[in-house]
Amino acid sequence: MSREFDVVVYGATGFVGELTADYLARHAPEGTRIALAGRSETKLAAVRRRLGENAAGWPLIVADSDSPASLDAMCARTRVVCTTVGPYLRYGENLVVAAATAGTDYVDLTGEVPFVRYSIDKADDTARGTGARIVHSCGFDSVPSDLGAYLLHKQISDDGAGEMTDTTMVLTSMRGGASGGTVDSVRVIADQAKDAQTRRLLLNPQALSGGAGETPRAGINSEPSDISPVDARKVDPSLRGTLAPFFMASYNTRIVRRSNALRDGAYGDAFRYQETMAVGGVPGLSAVLAGAVSVGTGLFLGAMSMRPTRKALDLILPKPGQGPTEKSREAGHFVTQTFTRTTTGRRYRSQMRAHGDPGYKATAVMLGESALALALDRDRLPERSGVLTPSVAMGDVLVDRLRAAGFVVEAHELVD
Structure with a gap:
């Protein structure tokens, strides 16, 4: 495919957009053709200056989410558009359609179930x-x-160990701040959830598993709860105490289930997936903390949906475009571990570990490497198209790239 650019970073003047552009300036292979895009050429030029010598020759593209023609023109010039412009429900609809129509690969940072459902319905077939x-x-x-x-x-299949059954991701350690963009997405979803149809979508554990116009009907109890504490020993005998619900479980679980659906249920007929986070291994104390997280999550979402309490929260929550200092970003980290037991009774664990604030520095690495994988490793990618997930679109290519970028990404069998 002959295009002028390999990657266009759309939203480069935003906080995470500039971090992603900076990562690409430092780590993209020499000769990678990159451009910066956004609404203001003046602001884009200022970002380019801050990025230093490696980005000095990067072209600037003026494009606006409210101007479909400008998005069409931008997508027609590049192999990949990498967008950080959210909330995506507010600013992303025209771009995802433009990319699909142009045959341009697309990566984003959305955590919004209704937006991905829109993308499937409006752009998957195209x-x-x-x-x-x-x-x-x-x-x-x-x-x-x-x-x-x-x-x-993959590891279980290679070992001939059967299929996955109950599977749980545990955020075992994290240091980092809430993203202003993520908080703004919560604001938008809270407004959308006032609509009964949107509420049904948000509560559907298989909301993203179907194709265009095909939202599978699934009861809220057909998969593990997104907001309930979990006995750690039921996840794996190596764990202790009580696990709290992970605050992004109601989104991430839908992405993992879509991956399984796109693989025609390859994870297994008994595959069920949930996400949690560790709050200590002391049984009594962790139970109290996990319960507090569960209640607090519900109260926060309720407060965001009511105008008076939301106004009060807006005074203290980060705004879009705001973020931590470089020192804070460098001091961050995260560790996730995912446990499963197979149909043959064997136990497995995967792990991802990285330095850097997960919502900022580490996210810039993951997004930047995803864009580079789609742009530069096309001959190694799975032969898939449509509205995909990271593992289905990039699989081992993204794993290799993240390992090369310093992430620990691994899976192995657990033996007593």
Whole structure:
């Protein structure tokens, strides 16, 4: 495919957009053709100056989410569009359609179930026809979740150990701040959830598992709860105490289930998936903490849906475009471990571990490497198109790239 650019970073003047552009300036192979895009050429030029010598020759593209023609023109010039412009429900609809129509691969950072459902309904058939890979959630949401389950499936298959059954991701350690963009996405979803149809979608554990116009009907109890504490020993006998619900479980679980659906249920007929986070191994104390997290999560979402409490929260929560200092970003880290037991009774665990604030520095690495994988490793990618997930679109290619970038990404059998 002959295009002027390999990657266009759309939203480069935003906080995470500039971090992603900076990562590409430092780590993209020499000769990679990169451009910066956004609404203001003046602001884009300022970002380019801050990126230093490696980005000095990068072209600037003026494009606006409210101007479909400008998005069409931008997508027609590049192999991959890498967008950090959210909330995607507010700013992303025109771009995902433009990329699908142009046959341009697309990566983003969305954590919004209704937006991905929109993308499937409006762009999946088109992308399949043009060969475009539309890959949502290429940051902390939901690369650790999606690759964690994928690596387990691959290792278990290689070992001939049966199929996956109950599978749980545990965020065992994290240091980092909440992203202003993520908080703004919560605001938008809270507004959308006032609509009964959207509420049904958000509560559907298989909301993203079907194709265009095909939202599978699934009861809320057909999969593990996204908001309930979990006995750690039921996840794996090596764990202790009580696990709290992970605050992004209601999104990440849908991405992992879509991966399984796109693989025609290859994870197993008994595959069920949930996400949690560790709050200590002391039985009594961890139970109290996990319960507090569960209640607190519900209260926060409720408060975001009511105007008076939301106004109060807006005074203290980070705004879009805001983020931690470089020192804080460098001091961050995350560790996720995903546990499963197979139909033959064998136990497995996958792990992803990385330095850097998960929502900022580590996310810039994951998003940047996803864009480079689609742009530069096309001959090694799975032969898939349409609205995909990170593991389905890139699989081992993304795993290799993240390992080369310093991430620990692994899976192995657990032996007593």
